[in-house]
Amino acid sequence: MVQVVVLEDRPAHREELMGLLEQWTLADQLEIECAAAPDELRELVRRTPVDILLTDIDLGEGESSGIQLVQELFPAESGTQVIYMTGYPVRFCTEVYQTEHIYFLTKPLRREELYIALDRAVRNLSRREERxxxxxxxxxxxxxxxxxxxxxxxxxxxxxxxxxxxxxxxxxxxxxxxxxxxxxxxxxxxxxxxxxxxxxxxxxxxxxxxxxxxxxxxxxxxxxxxxxxxxxxxxxx
Known part of the structure; x- marks a missing residue:
């Protein structure tokens, strides 16, 4: 199974994304957990490996950004496939390159783009020498x-x-x-x-x-x- 974690602070956006994930071709191969705040993500990472991370970038005033959390929790050698999501692409279009990631999705999410990102993540995971x-x-x-x-x-x-x-x-x-x-x-x-x-x-x-x-x-x-x-x-x- 592929361990997927969604970090999204807005309940409506989280629900929309979960619906799209459940309709993806390989949905039966996913184990999905959700976090609504940075500390929830930190707790998830402590107890489970993360294969794919779908994270919003702007997580609210006073909170770490999605980019900062990736720098903190998912170094390049972790192998985690990071997919960023944001409604402010111009604001973050250069900052995301401070970290390893495989896709940069803009909101509102488009089904086709999300599935392309997930396909890429699964291909990358299948190449890893892992058991x-x-x-x-x-x-x-x-x-x-x-x-x-x-x-x-x-x-x-x-x-x-x-x-x-x-x-x-x-x-x-x-x-x-x-x-x-x-x-x-x-x-x-x-x-x-x-x-x-x-x-x-x-x-x-x-x-x-x-x-x-x-x-x-x-x-x-x-x-x-x-x-x-x-x-x-x-x-x-």
């Missing part, structure tokens, strides 16, 4: 998108998964976890797995990740790590 896994943590089952995991650290029997939504801890071995994560993940140290899609720099004894953390490469894994990363980059060219 979803379920992690048991503290009596809860937490669904995670593997594309949003930076790396995993093992501390004895405890695995810490460093993700774009925060850190998740689970009692699972790296040997059991690695096959679930997919081909973008490789072991670089007896205590670490890394997502090669989240590496910004490979050095002789460490990797710099997109979240700013540095992960060690052990002597035993150095050759394997370098070959795996070069192969990964070559396949993406």
């Amino acid at each position: 979803r896994i379920a992690i048991q943590s503290g009596g809860r089952i937490i669904p995670l998108s593997t594309a949003r995991i930076y790396y995993v650290e093992s501390d004895r029997r405890l695995a810490r998964l460093y993700t774009m939504q925060g850190t998740v801890e689970s009692y699972i071995s790296l040997a059991r976890l690695l096959p679930q994560l997919g081909p973008a993940f490789v072991q670089c140290h007896k205590s670490f797995l890394i997502n090669m899609a989240q590496v910004t720099q490979l050095e002789s004894d460490s990797l710099l990740m997109k979240n700013g953390d540095r992960v060690p490469i052990s002597q035993a894994h150095r050759k394997e790590m370098r070959e795996a990363y070069l192969s990964y980059l070559t396949c993406r060219l």
Whole structure:
């Protein structure tokens, strides 16, 4: 399922958009949640990954704008497909380019344009090297998108998964976890797995990740790590 979040402060506009989404060809593949204010969006992001964000830009006096919220919550590497909506296109037509987004819709919304934007978002999502896994943590089952995991650290029997939504801890071995994560993940140290899609720099004894953390490469894994990363980059060219 595709996780869609709508951020719209006006109830009538929110209702209109929901009606259009329900009539889209792929509506049965969407799980839609709505937020009426920035804090509601922040709460949603804390508990669920967002594949597609449809956000109004002007959210009222004294509130963060949709553009500011995207800068705060959805960095480019998050993979979230951002679609902006506004009744003031001239006012925001340059500011939107401060963030990654795939479409800029003007109000009143036109059905055809909305569906073109959604089609583009779904195509982009289908290209991502992503799978979803379920992690048991503290009596809860937490669904995670593997594309949003930076790396995993093992501390004895405890695995810490460093993700774009925060850190998740689970009692699972790296040997059991690695096959679930997919081909973008490789072991670089007896205590670490890394997502090669989240590496910004490979050095002789460490990797710099997109979240700013540095992960060690052990002597035993150095050759394997370098070959795996070069192969990964070559396949993406």
